[in-house]
Amino acid sequence: MRDLAGGFRYLLAGQRWVLRHGRWLGFGLLPGLVSLVLYAGALIGLGYGADDFTAWATPFADGWGSPWLGLFRGFLTALVFCLGLFLAVITFTAVTLLIGQPFYESLSEQVDRSEGGEAPESGMPLWLELWVSARDSVKVLGRVVLYGLVLFALGFIPVIGQTVVPALGFCVSGYFLTQELTSVALQRRKVELPERLALLRSRRMLVLGFGVPLVLAFLVPLVAVFLMPGAVAGATLMVRDLMRVDEEPSEEPSGAPAADAPAGFGPPPPAYS
Secondary structure, eight states: OHHHHHHHHHHHHHHHHHHHSHHHHHHHHHHHHHHHHHHHHHHHHHHHHHHHHHHHHOGGGTTOOTTHHHHHHHHHHHHHHHHHHHHHHHHHHHHHHHHTHHHHHHHHHHHHHHTSSOOOOOOOOHHHHHHHHHHHHHHHHHHHHHHHHHHHHHTTSTTGGGTHHHHHHHHHHHHHHHHHHHHHHHHHTTOOHHHHHHHHHTTHHHHHHHHHHHHHHHTSTTHHHHHHHHHHHHHHHHHHHHHHHHTSOTTSOTTOOOTTSOTTOOOOOOOOO
């Protein structure tokens, strides 16, 4: 529970940071607005076409009588739209980060500078940063699609499909959303994707505490755009502490906060075994 609360505190700290630095809030809104227009168009198209897709995919039900045909296809249409919404929530961050790579990298660097210490730079040209970011995002999104398809199939199970599966969907979404957001700060630190995934797996509850509330907030129209700059800032703050804990000597007592951590906001105790 401590890690869950700690992840949420990082999210709040990131939002407070951009509110204190208003110029960076406005700077970070631009990529989100572009992505919002693209995704709004895609979801509107899905809303209009989901019933036609369901009818095309279930020709065996054409002869069913009322009300079973309407109930069956209505249920499948809702599932298709929910799957599309699930993928939109996850891919929105990846696409927005790709569109706004220079914006969010500059914002992340500024967070590092404002909190003291080094502001690591990747040293790569922009085109290579975009390529690496896109390549890693595709790998992560491949996992998301796999989980999404499994959850979609489990959604047909009575009771479980309407209770447990949606909760699992939010957890999966939050986990991968955090992976995408932390990639900005970790890529600047030249941490490769396998090491990033291992680092976040070691603190799953912390990751969920950061990502799940963000996923729930992203379900509200326009909220994702306004929370993105703060989410990048919060992810950078979390990466700073995770990397600091990861680099601590093994003989240091578990749970000792880093000496230069912001007052009242030290990292949760290490969870490494």
